[in-house]
Amino acid sequence: MNNYNHADSRHAPHIGHNATRMLDRTIKANMASLTGGITPAGVSTVIYEWLAHLAMSPGKQLELAEEMAYKFEYLLHHSHQLPLGVDSKPCIEPGRNDSRFKGEAWCRWPYNLIYQSFLLQQEWWESATTNIDGLSNTTENVVSFIGRQMLDHWSPSNFPWLNPEVIDVTLEQGGMNFLRGWENFCEDWERRMSGSPPVGTEQFKLGENIATTPGKVIYRNHLIELIQYTPTTEKVYAEPVLIMPAWIMKYYILDLTPKKSLVRYLLDQGHTVFMISWRNVTSEDRELGMGSYRRLGPEAALEVVSSILPDRKIHAVGYCLGGTLLSIQAAAMARDNDNRLASLTLLAAQVDFTEAGELSLFITESEVDYLESMMQERGYLDGQQMAGAFQLLRSNDLIWSRMVRDYMLGKRQKMNALMAWNTDVTHMPYLMHAQYLRRLYLNNDLATGRYIVGDRPIAITDINAPIFSVATSSDHVAPWRSVYKIHLLTDTDEVTFLLTSGGHNAGIVSEPGHPRRTYQVETRLEKQSYIDPDTWHKTMPTHKGSWWLVWQAWLEERSSKEQIDPPAMGGEPYSPLTDAPGTYVLQQ
Structure with a gap:
């Protein structure tokens, strides 16, 4: 009698299961090199869902048709006046x-008509991808982004025959701008193929400018070097400052140049400062996980x-992903009654990822599986891959405008320290x-409350140290607004939230005297009612x-009033190993 039970075995791995899964992984990994790490399956599914819901929405179709007709009529009426100079105000x-x-140059006819028709079309496509009945906000956002x-x-700005600025420069220089642009393109391509850093980065040398x-590496393990910096004041606060940057970036964005450090x-305010410098992992580190x-x-680092x-x-201070990991550590310490933290400062760091911005639009099950296939083959995610994803978020500024400037106008943007740091990418291990x-x-x-540390989950609500959270506008x-959610996720007695102008990097590197910097700040106590971010x-x-001054005053209030002599550099068994900036930061 045949005892084979199909119902019990239908989910069991069949013979050769590992081999077939490996085949799938290999195919996806090879495809990823052609698609820039974006899964075609995920994109096609989103587009199909959008088209299907749009097809079932005749009312929305009528709205779009009416809007298109209105925009065409509006542009047609406006176009009659543009060549005559009757109306200099653009229609959009x-x-x-x-x-x-x-x-x-874009105010001249016919270029003013070209760019305004493009902007009207862009506005129409925004309407076509949003406010569709039955379509989720996430899908709408992804389709709109695509x-x-x-x-x-x-x-039209990307095409030399439609860009009046390129045309003017070409006529003025007799086409030499394109010759310089070709040289720039060849130089960039050669550097990209050889793995060399971009043009201009060679003028920035670690430890020189x-x-x-000054400081010493006092501890080293497989993943970090710990730097203790040389004090610059005769007396210091008793409580040291430990800074943990993200491992998707080199630490020296927080020690960029003497004026932007x-x-x-x-140090100049009297603090003893320690800094974590992450190792740039290789394929051998593929099994290093979050734990x-x-x-x-x-x-x-805290033990040292x-x-x-x-x-x-x-x-304790954490920047970006380093702040997220530091929050995990702080919650685990609070759970275990470890009260070593005087305060917790989070710089552009999230602890809730439900509204994590445009970067999260493509972090779906399909995309993560695709990335896992790509990382599993090489053992890590190349930093260039992550840099490309960040560039897509600001493609106008970081991709297309650069192409026009470097390759059509034949100009080079002067490299600065922050730009040079941004090209110094790192790897992230597979696991x-x-x-x-x-x-x-x-x-x-x-x-x-589902994140496991050790054998038990942790909760951000357990953190009892004062929190200073910085976000950039x-x-x-x-x-x-995602960073602001720290108000909802902690039960500590006080949370100070500061919103500063600028972006993820430039807003944090906001030294005193920096022009055009502004901020809003408030300290909320446990008993105060919640205020939504927009209000x-x-x-x-x-x-x-600069927000630095506000933070320094906040640290001072939460430090011992009487200052002491600076501690020795290192100490048994952590004697200095080498000078700052150390060796891990030099790894490529």
């Missing part, structure tokens, strides 16, 4: 952050600092990045200047 203005058509990327690609603050600023990064990162400076509380995407972005485990990586933004007064 570029967006506040859209600088493609703001030059005087539409913007395609339209940005076909912008960037990352120059947060580390140097803290390894926590144990070898913040947990190890506590050993050097026993019985002292620590001001860590997969866990990060699944546990934090897809499942939102940290904000919902035009952040595409950690949107400020907060409208009602809080705006101040001019």
